[in-house]
Amino acid sequence: MSKIIEVRAPKILGGESVTEGIIKIKKNIGEQVNVDDLIFEIETDKTALELTAETDGQIIEFFVKENDIISPGQLLAKLGTEKKVEKENKADQNNTLVKKKDAPAARKIMEENKIHPESISGTGIDNRITKADIIKHINQSTYENHTIQPAHVEHKEKRVKISKIRQVIAARLKASQNTAAILTTFNEIDMKNVMDLRAKYKESFEKKYGIKLGFMSFFTKAAVHALKEISEINAEISGDEIIYKHYYNIGVAVGTDKGLVVPVIRNADNMSFAEIELTLVALSQKARDGKLQISEMEGATFTISNGGIYGSLLSTPIINPPQSGILGMHSIQNRPVVVGNTIEVRPMMYIALSYDHRIVDGKGAVTFLVKIKNCIEDPNRLILEI
Structure with missing residues (x-):
């Protein structure tokens, strides 16, 4: 007794969003097939499905051609079979279980890789496991095995x-931002000349005064020179008045374990390089030891902050109220610069001036930094006061 079986595409082609696939025909019309023989492959943008024979039989007719685009559930072929009737008791007939047959290629890969079928969810007809399911399972297992789990x-x-x-520091800095109209301007300095001068007299200076010659004394001298020219940066606002100060007390920011403190070098305009260096070392040591007196941190008319000792390349320092300006020094780095008509590698430092725009105009701020630049690049100006 002959029976005709329809071979249809799966209702789901690898995912609910997949609505079509390309058919590949693996058998010919009239060819005999056995159970699990591959008849079609369906390629989609997400997977490749295998359609196998559900029973022994002969291919009678194809309803598609090679590389046709098919849709879920579409009729693909008809298979003719011989129906075998076996005598079984009624109870056995009612309880007959149809065992799921996976694709041959899938079974082969599972055997080679010792993969248990129950560990894989099939996407083929009647949830049969396809070759694509096995490859996806292996790839996912490999990824999971090599994924580093965070400790x-x-x-x-x-x-x-x-x-x-x-x-106190937080309150003062916030008050400065809330009160002053802070603006920052920048420039850069070629440090070669002052570094050469320092290297030339380093040993003799230390031998005579018992202190190393640092950059801070040069910048303090240069700042005093510039403050005398641009007097509004050495002034402060008091109510509806401006107080111009004709003395030069330079605050120097010092980092300690407890925070930033700013001891004051008083009357810096009357000090020599050695006196500035000695005073700075003494105040810095007292700051780190926590022995600074309040009187030693009051009365500054201008502040210098050297973030370069921590590696800072550029910053916008905050004014220490009621002052009107603060100079920021930074790290020295070799950079290519144009000298005359040639390019040379020079030790360069960026400098920044934050100022209170309520009292200091842009012209004055820029001029101030240029004067600092000129004094450091030509240290002879500090001796001649020009």
């Missing part, structure tokens, strides 16, 4: 009460 890290926190000095 469990306990996030620790520590709550510490803000120190009094940090509260």
Whole structure:
């Protein structure tokens, strides 16, 4: 007794969003097929499905051609079979279970890789496992095995009460931002000449005065020279008045374990290079030891901050109120610069001036930085005061 079986495309072609696939025909009309023989392959943008024979039989007719675009559930072929009737008791007939037959290629790969079928969800007809399902399973397993799992890290926190000095620093800096119209202008300095001068007299200076010759004394001298020319940067606003100061107390920012402090070098205009260096070392040591007196941190008319000692390349320092300006020094780096008509590698430093625009105009701020630049690039100006 003959039976005709329809071979249709799966209702789901690898995903709910997949609505079509390209058919590949693996058998010919009239060819005899056995159970699980491959008849069609369906290629989609997401996977490749295998359609196999559900029973022994002969291909009677194809309803598609090679590389046709097919849709889910479409009739693809008809298969003729011989129906075998076996005598079984009624109970056995009612409880007959149809065992799922996976694609031959899929079974072969599972055997080679020792993969248990129950560990894979099939996407073929009647949830049969296809070759594409096996490849996806292997790739996913490989990825999971090689994925580095992040170690469990306990996030620790520590709550510490803000120190009094940090509260004062925060309050003053915030008050500065809220009160002053702070603007910052920049320039750069070729440090070659001052570095050569420092290297030339380094040993004799230290031998005579017992202190190393640093850059801060040059910048302090240069700042005083520029402040005498641009007097508004050495002034402050008091109510509806401007107080111009004809003395030069230079605050120098010093980092300590407890925070930033700014001891003051008083009457810096009357000091020599050695006196500035000695005073700075003494004040810095007292700051780090926590022995600075309040009187030693009051009365500055201008401040210099050297972020370069920490590696800062560029910054916008905040004015220390009621002052009207602060000079920011930065790290020295070799950079190519144009000298005359040639390009040379020179030790360069960016400098920044933050100023209160309520009292200092842009012209004055730029002129101030240019004067600092000229004095450092030609240190003879500091001796001749020009």
